[in-house]
Amino acid sequence: MKVLGINGSHRRxxxxxxxxxxxxxxxxxxxxxxxxxxxxxxxxxYCTVCDACKSEFTCSLEDDVMxxxxxxxxxxxxxxxxxxxxxxxxxxxxxxxxxxxPLRRNGLMLSGKLGAALAVGGSRNGGQEMSxxxxxxxxxxxxxxxxxxxxxxxxxxxxTAHKPATVEADETGMNTVLNTAENICRRLK
Ligand SMILES: Cc1cc2nc3c(=O)[nH]c(=O)nc-3n(C[C@H](O)[C@H](O)[C@H](O)COP(=O)(O)O)c2cc1C
Numbered sequence: 001m002k003v004l005g006i007n008g009s010h011r012r013x014x015x016x017x018x019x020x021x022x023x024x025x026x027x028x029x030x031x032x033x034x035x036x037x038x039x040x041x042x043x044x045x046y047c048t049v050c051d052a053c054k055s056e057f058t059c060s061l062e063d064d065v066m067x068x069x070x071x072x073x074x075x076x077x078x079x080x081x082x083x084x085x086x087x088x089x090x091x092x093x094x095x096x097x098x099x100x101x102p103l104r105r106n107g108l109m110l111s112g113k114l115g116a117a118l119a120v121g122g123s124r125n126g127g128q129e130m131s132x133x134x135x136x137x138x139x140x141x142x143x144x145x146x147x148x149x150x151x152x153x154x155x156x157x158x159x160t161a162h163k164p165a166t167v168e169a170d171e172t173g174m175n176t177v178l179n180t181a182e183n184i185c186r187r188l189k
Contacts, residue, residue, distance in 0.1 A: 001188055003027040004075035005036040006068075008082035008093030012040040015120045015167035019159055019177050020081040022168070023118060026181035032076075032188065037068055039092045046095055053102035057109070065099045073103060077114035077184050078144070080135045081157070084121030089134045097138045104142055111143035114187055116180045118157035120167055128158040147187055149179035156180050 005024050009016035017038060024034040042064040052060040059066050072078060082089040089097075103109040117135035119128040132155045139146050148156050157180045159173030168174060 001076040002033040002035070002074065003077045003079060003184060003188075004071055005034065005079045005081065006093070006096070007036055007038045007040070008080065008090045008096070009038070010040055010090055010092055011083075012038050014083065014164060015159070015161040016081050016083050016118075018165060019118055019120050019157065019167050019174070020079060022174065023079055023081075023157065023177050023181035026178055027185055030182075030185035030189075032185065035071065037071060039096060042068070044092060044095055044099070047098040047101065053105050057102050057106040059099070059102055061099075065096065066102075068096065069100060069103055072100070073109045075113065077116070077188055078110070079116050079118060079181070079184065080139075081118040081120075082131050082135065084119055084127040084131050087127030087130050089131050094134075100138070100142065108143050113144050114147055114184055115139040115144040116147045116156050116184050118159070118177055118180065120159040120161050120173070122160070122162040124160045126160070128160075129155060132156050132158070145187075147180065147183050149176045150183040150186070151179050152176045
């Protein structure tokens with residue numbers, strides 16, 4: 001079984017990458033295959049609402065998105081991670097969500113898959129919960145089954161890191177990230 005991680009950061013090797021990497025390590029230790037997709041590495045255009053996806057699983061844009069959608073469709077669980085940008089998810093992640101319309105329109109291809117959200121912000125109450133709610137909304141509209149963090153028992157992984165590569169120093173936040181990954185594994189099993 002496979003857990004796919006989506007890193008919505010505009011910075012490839014930032015706190016989001018580190019945070020998601022730690023979560024995926026938990027999944028590997030539990031015996032699952034993992035892969036991290038970094039949106040910063042990809043060509044990702046806006047949905048043009050051309051409706052090509054209305055009748056078949058396709059997209060008229062020739063960028064990297066269909067490859068990501070195929071990875072989503074073959075995953076058993078999807079961990080979506082974002083830095084907080086102005087109180088919400090990044091523009092890159094929002095753009096990917098819009099582009100997942102072919103998955104919804106062609107038999108709800110993510111229906112029943114597990115999903116969990118992770119957010120890291122520079123401030124302690126900088127919008128992590130709102131970012132997670134935006135990710136959860138996307139998951140619900142794709143008919144996914146949402147998992148939160150067990151033990152700490154809230155909305156998913158919520159971390160604070162103001163400077164680059166410092167997220168691991170937020171012990172309380174990282175616990176919620178690792179618990180979320182453990183909970184995904186528990187539910188997959
Ligand atoms: C454009 C922009 C907007 C941001 N807005 C917020 C915000 O609203 N709240 C917050 O806590 N942090 C905010 N931050 C800080 C980042 O969320 C934080 O530095 C995070 O660790 C960056 O993750 P990354 O290293 O993966 O890029 C913002 C950063 C940028 C670049």
